[in-house]
Amino acid sequence: MSLPSHRYCPTGYVGNPTSHLCEPCPPGCDSCTADLWCTQCGAGFYLFSGQCYTECPDGTFALEGFSLLCEQCMEYCSLCTSIEDCSQCEPNYYFNSVSKECVQCDFSCTKCDSSGCTVCNPGYFLLNRVCYSSCPEGYWEDSSLNACRNCTLNCESS
Numbered sequence: 222m223s224l225p226s227h228r229y230c231p232t233g234y235v236g237n238p239t240s241h242l243c244e245p246c247p248p249g250c251d252s253c254t255a256d257l258w259c260t261q262c263g264a265g266f267y268l269f270s271g272q273c274y275t276e277c278p279d280g281t282f283a284l285e286g287f288s289l290l291c292e293q294c295m296e297y298c299s300l301c302t303s304i305e306d307c308s309q310c311e312p313n314y315y316f317n318s319v320s321k322e323c324v325q326c327d328f329s330c331t332k333c334d335s336s337g338c339t340v341c342n343p344g345y346f347l348l349n350r351v352c353y354s355s356c357p358e359g360y361w362e363d364s365s366l367n368a369c370r371n372c373t374l375n376c377e378s379s
Contacts, residue, residue, distance in 0.1 A: 233263070249273030267291045297323035327352065341367045 230236050230243035235253050237244050246253035250273050252261040262273035269281055269291035277283050277291035282301050284290045294300070297314045298307035307316045310323035315334045317324045326333035329352035332340040337350030345352035346362050348369035356362050356369035363370045 247272065249275075262289060295322060297325070329354075343367065 232251050233246050234243040235246055235255055235257070236242075238255060247257055247259055249263050249266040250259035250261070251263045253259045258271035259268060259273050260271075262268045266273035266275060267277050267283060267289050268274075269278060274291070280294050280299050280301075281291040282294060282303060284292050292304065295304055295307055297311045298309070298316075299311050300309035301307045305321050307323055310316050313326045313330070313333075314323040315326065316322075317335060327338060329342055329345040330338035330340065331342050332338070338347060338352045339350070341347045341352035345354055346356050346367055346369045347353075348356065348360060353369060359372055360369035361372055
């Protein structure tokens with residue numbers, strides 16, 4: 222479609238300054254820049270980072286009062302309903318409800334929550350939500366579960 226004499230393109234198109242033609246914006250986009258960065262989505266689409274989506278992508282949420290605009294979740298949050306409410310942090314992070322942020326697990330943990338480690342990295346052993354490189358006295362290292370087990374008889378850790 223060539224540019225009309227008034228140099229405007231219809232909704233969903235953008236003028237190409239080189240070819241002087243109206244080119245289509247990306248799907249769902251009502252208005253975009255010449256480099257196809259969407260600035261306004263059509264009905265039923267959410268705008269985030271220059272693209273239109275049928276729902277806000279993971280790691281974003283719909284802004285209140287701007288139901289068709291998505292905003293980035295807090296740092297290290299992969300699923301949220303607002304900037305302060307993270308329902309799922311990225312792997313190796315947990316949500317601290319006091320500080321309202323995703324906090325990184327200890328380096329020895331594979332998984333953790335606000336109470337401590339729940340799974341240890343290889344070479345570490347879990348005991349009371351803490352990962353140890355070697356089990357304390359009175360415990361033995363169960364490598365199959367990466368956990369410290371209580372000795373039932375006299376035993377040495379290792």
